Amino acid sequence: MRSAVVLFPGSNRDHDMVKALHSVTGIKPTVVWHQDATLPDVDLIVLPGGFSYGDYLRCGAIAARSPAMLDVARKAKAGVRVLGVCNGFQILTEAGLLPGALMRNAHLRFVCKEVKLEVTNNDTDFTRAYAKGQVIRCPVAHHDGNYFADPETLARLEGDGRVAFRYAEGTNPNGSINDIAGILNEAGNVLGMMPHPENLIEALHGGFDGRGLFESVATSLAA
């Protein structure tokens, strides 16, 4: 599986993501600067976590308007798989590639800890390696992860099985509506999630629960 990681000024989880992709797929991803108007031809584009543009204006708002994102939108429309983690999720909502918005955590505090995630839908290109309803461990680190969508959008997301991950066992760290931790676009090829699966993929991380996500994408391409 060929992949690319888009680097914005203020990204800081790009190295973790590159390592995770390299470790799972065996192929080092290409790192693309956000000013590059054309991304290489890859199977998976990843927007990593961080604080692009210092979260100025709104989290992800300025990064979402960068030249690279126009090409990400084009490629997403053509069916290329796109994963946005943490700030990457915020950028995807700001770019209009995913519905809703990520607001300040309900308790106003930055959270950096491990949560439990329920695999709400395992019939997706990003979650097939997990069992439906499986609860996995995953770290979170964010200040603005409080997912919000209007009631109609929310009903559509829930009804169409587009909630991929939900915070489980009372670990919702941010007040997210319906405990939503990760959602898919309508076509199912774009996933945004606040937790960091790339930070739980090897023994030194203390677990392997995040590997399944990357393995799912790789398997979906081979199929």
Add this chain to the structure above:
Amino acid sequence: MKVRVTITLKAGVLDPQGKAIEGALRGLGFAGIDGARQGKIVDLTLAETDKDKARATVADMCEKLLANTVIENYDIAILG
């Protein structure tokens, strides 16, 4: 021309910062507060001299960047 854009959260969207401000004001002894909502202001200086054209351009700016219309409303005021 100077144009002021005021961006506010839509009604019904949780505003934890507004809530914190409200709580702090209560803590200072201010009574009778029925709510506090936090927004932001962007002041623009434009070369445009036609008010209608300026308003239309700024509305476009709001839709494309300045406001996230999923959660925010915007108001445009020509300051002159």
